[in-house]
Amino acid sequence: MAACDCDNILPQGSVEEQHYDNCRSVWAQRHPTNLPLLKNEDGTIGLKNRNILNLDEDVLYHLAFTNKSIDLEAKFGDVKFVCTGGTKERLKEFALYMAQRLGIKIEGDLRDWAEKSKRFAMYKVGPILAFNHGIGIPSMTIALQEVIKMLFYAKAKNPIFFRIGTCGGLGVEAGSVVISKWGLNGYLNKSYDLPVLGKTYSMPSFLDRRVAQELYLVAKESKNDFQTYLGGTMGSEDFYRGQARLDGPFCNHTKEEKMTFLKELASRGVKNIEMEATAFAALMTEAGIRGAIVCVPFLNRLHGDQVTSTKEQLTQWENNPMKVVGDYIVKYYENQNQ
Ligand SMILES: O=P(O)(O)O[C@@H]1C[C@H](O)[C@@H](CO)O1
Numbered sequence: 001m002a003a004c005d006c007d008n009i010l011p012q013g014s015v016e017e018q019h020y021d022n023c024r025s026v027w028a029q030r031h032p033t034n035l036p037l038l039k040n041e042d043g044t045i046g047l048k049n050r051n052i053l054n055l056d057e058d059v060l061y062h063l064a065f066t067n068k069s070i071d072l073e074a075k076f077g078d079v080k081f082v083c084t085g086g087t088k089e090r091l092k093e094f095a096l097y098m099a100q101r102l103g104i105k106i107e108g109d110l111r112d113w114a115e116k117s118k119r120f121a122m123y124k125v126g127p128i129l130a131f132n133h134g135i136g137i138p139s140m141t142i143a144l145q146e147v148i149k150m151l152f153y154a155k156a157k158n159p160i161f162f163r164i165g166t167c168g169g170l171g172v173e174a175g176s177v178v179i180s181k182w183g184l185n186g187y188l189n190k191s192y193d194l195p196v197l198g199k200t201y202s203m204p205s206f207l208d209r210r211v212a213q214e215l216y217l218v219a220k221e222s223k224n225d226f227q228t229y230l231g232g233t234m235g236s237e238d239f240y241r242g243q244a245r246l247d248g249p250f251c252n253h254t255k256e257e258k259m260t261f262l263k264e265l266a267s268r269g270v271k272n273i274e275m276e277a278t279a280f281a282a283l284m285t286e287a288g289i290r291g292a293i294v295c296v297p298f299l300n301r302l303h304g305d306q307v308t309s310t311k312e313q314l315t316q317w318e319n320n321p322m323k324v325v326g327d328y329i330v331k332y333y334e335n336q337n338q
């Protein structure tokens with residue numbers, strides 16, 4: 001099958017866009033499940049696992065509540081946008097930022113719906129849900145899967161998910177924003193490969209093309225004081241050797257090998273490296289949910305390995321993905337009101 005990672009913005013219904021959709025549907029045909037629905041007709045999430053229906057009560061262990069301990073439909077049924085990222089602070093910040101952008105008044109401190117979990121935090125303001133996922137694929141997929149189940153019980157309709165993260169840039173400057181088209185794993189495949197029952201279950205890691213393009217256009221229109229790029233994202237299993245760094249406690253490659261690898265990534269259209277892209281893209285596709293990844297590079301990896309900018313500078317840069325996603329959400333409601 002030909003590559004479907006064209007760098008251009010694709011017009012709706014174009015041959016390339018259809019080809020991309022075909023890639024996903026060919027994969028879906030190869031992996032039939034016992035539930036045909038990706039999404040119910042009314043837009044609510046359809047889970048692809050019948051076993052769930054046999055549970056009297058479903059414990060969302062890492063969120064520290066069950067589908068019966070909270071009236072999920074009453075509390076989360078109106079969720080339209082779901083935002084995630086590594087840290088609790090960033091996601092609380094995002095929830096407060098969105099409250100301000102959407103004119104939602106907050107009385108007192110924001111409630112953390114996952115306060116008993118200790119691992120994750122989850123905030124809600126109006127139609128926005130924000131939760132953190134920790135570092136790396138296993139932590140992220142646990143949080144993400146429990147939130148998908150939660151929104152299934154809540155009967156939330158057509159939610160769009162965003163990961164707002166930090167990353168290392170490849171040929172792009174610190175403080176810019178990279179919107180991901182796909183995730184690339186450490187073997188340079190566009191897939192999330194999970195061992196299941198002793199075999200590899202391989203899922204394609206393409207992100208929703210339309211949301212990515214819309215985000216990119218919104219960012220361009222906003223005339224931000226930072227650059228925005230659309231490109232591939234390497235989702236590494238590690239921060240140090242896995243990202244070809246030379247400054248970890250272990251290193252078995254030379255500086256020349258590192259540079260050759262990073263340049264190889266760049267030549268394949270990779271614009272940044274983080275630690276969740278493949279799995280996030282794959283699970284969104286499998287759940288039939290539209291998802292996007294918007295990250296800020298903290299450094300250009302072609303120039304070094306260490307993150308040397310001040311905490312103040314890093315915190316300020318973290319606002320850039322929030323601004324892009326915030327503009328997208330505001331525009332969504334502006335368009336609805338027209
Ligand atoms: O969302 P965050 O900022 O946590 O994303 C990147 C990828 C890893 O989770 C982490 C590594 O520093 O930052």
Ligand SMILES: O=c1cc[nH]c(=O)[nH]1
Pocket residue numbers: 166167168169239243273274275298
């Ligand atoms: O280089 C970086 C910076 C942030 N996060 C990563 O995963 N890599």
